[in-house]
């Protein structure tokens with residue numbers, strides 16, 4: 001029996017905006033098991049970053065939780081005390097945020113920032129610096145001791161991303177969340193980072209929640225995949241199942257456009273005809289209906305995310321064909 | 326960093342030259358024959374002629390300017406028309422009083438303003454924020470000379486807590502004499518700095534790296550007090566540097582109200598008597614003060630902001 005580390009259960013999140021509530025996440029449900037690598041894939045704007053910031057409540061001020069739970073080791077984080085959440089942050093759960101160019105404090109040296117985040121450790125400053133240098137070395141930053149005294153702007157984007165990963169791994173978290181950690185990088189660096197993440201996962205045994213809009217990377221790295229579209233999970237399952245037998249037309253289109261090889265990547269996500277629905281003004285029925293070439297009458301109703309085979313879930317009426325309407 | 330410092334001071338020197346030139350020309354544009362006003366009813370043709378020759382007023386304006394800069398380079402700002410004492414001596418006698426006033430005012434108002442601004446930014450849109458905003462805006466709205474007069478009446482005349490006039494002697498007495506004048510010119514700065522820090526803090530608090538700091542469980546105190554403030558303070562340093570100019574002008578009023586010796590009082594006195602060398606000397610030193618403080622602000626910024634260091 002696999003042990004559940006993170007359970008996202010029926011999570012719905014809105015952003016309050018001038019145009020009304022933007023329904024950024026709707027009834028999101030999936031799990032991450034211990035030491036497992038789960039990928040989240042979906043076009044830009046489908047709510048991936050919202051989802052991961054909701055997990056540790058590192059949210060924008062206009063965020064409103066509407067329903068659901070985010071359980072970590074069985075405890076709901078959405079109702080946990082501020083104290084409890086802070087104890088988890090950067091200790092049991094670490095996050096690598098999306099934009100490496102903005103993620104570090106521009107006026108504090110990298111070494112100081114890496115020392116500061118070890119605030120839970122009893123070690124003295126010299127020991128903390130040594131730990132920091134060791135971590136930088138582990139993510140492939142050459143001459144780490146000397147670079148500790150440098151500032152973020154003195155590093156390239158790829159290096160900053162690796163520093164962010166080093167910082168996130170320093171506490172040996174149980175769960176590492178990485179939001180498009182390779183999007184800002186060129187293909188060679190991307191491969192390097194993926195390899196590094198695999199090594200680190202093996203060495204530290206942490207679970208990884210890996211967000212990307214690039215299927216190839218997901219295929220390379222992950223055990224399971226969650227496919228998101230316009231704020232909802234449309235399909236989830238093992239990498240093997242999803243890539244070989246996609247059950248949702250959206251997943252199918254993604255795979256057609258992006259053959260899933262990390263080296264021959266599609267830099268921009270596959271263009272699928274039609275537009276992503278306006279989240280502040282949701283259409284009725286299946287969320288993918290406007291762009292789906294297989295839509296039929298029943299799609300005027302919202303299809304539930306249904307368990308199909310072992311571990312695979314999809315939200316599409318095509319999988320219910322034999323049932324009565 | 327060295328190169329940056331050199332560049333910045335070269336710029337400062339250039340600003341100073343331009344400022345002195347403008348001031349020099351402006352003084353000469355004031356209507357009325359300065360020599361007659363200076364000498365008043367005592368004016369005899371011989372006396373006038375001597376004064377004109379001494380002040381080189383018979384030369385062309387560019388020539389006068391050159392002579393002035395020539396003197397300046399030798400550290401010679403001319404002599405007081407009446408007493409014959411060196412202008413540099415007179416100005417540097419008065420300077421410390423003004424400096425003490427300005428620095429005490431900027432120090433207490435910066436500390437209080439930054440604290441108030443951070444406090445407001447830490448509780449945005451709450452009653453705390455609104456109280457801080459009301460306090461700040463009413464401080465900003467209070468003109469220095471009104472605060473000076475009111476505080477003089479209340480704390481010095483009525484309550485007699487603080488001395489009303491003079492600068493005092495020895496450390497404690499001097500400090501005691503500084504309280505009211507420094508309150509007068511610093512008060513609006515408290516409000517101004519608080520508003521600035523709040524706005525700047527709120528902007529920084531919305532940046533991604535603050536979320537990163539939170540994601541590592543750093544305490545809110547450390548995040549606000551170090552991670553955000555180190556960035557939010559940068560525009561404040563610049564404003565304080567430039568604000569030295571305004572502080573100097575409010576110091577003029579304050580020195581008169583509290584009958585404190587100082588540059589402000591010196592300038593007013595010598596303008597009324599057309600004592601040009603003193604006016605020029607005092608203006609030169611205050612401009613220098615202003616130029617140095619803006620340059621210093623830039624240098625402090627460069628020290629605080631590694632990005633500015635490499636780009637410069």
Ligand SMILES: Nc1ncnc2c1ncn2[C@@H]1O[C@H](COP(=O)(O)OP(=O)(O)O)[C@@H](O)[C@H]1O
Pocket residue numbers: 015016017022024042043044045046047048049050051060062279
């Ligand atoms: N603070 C916010 N206020 C309003 N809308 C937001 C906010 N943050 C994100 N959004 C919107 O929510 C949707 C999901 O955004 P995001 O989670 O960043 O998607 P992704 O990471 O998949 O690109 C987008 O439509 C985005 O414009």
Ligand code: SF4
Pocket residue numbers: 248249250286287288289292293294295296298299303315316317318
């Ligand atoms: S439910 Fe209908 S519209 Fe939605 S994906 Fe399936 S077939 Fe397409």
Ligand SMILES: [Mg+2]
Pocket residue numbers: 045048049050098179
């Ligand atoms: Mg995103």
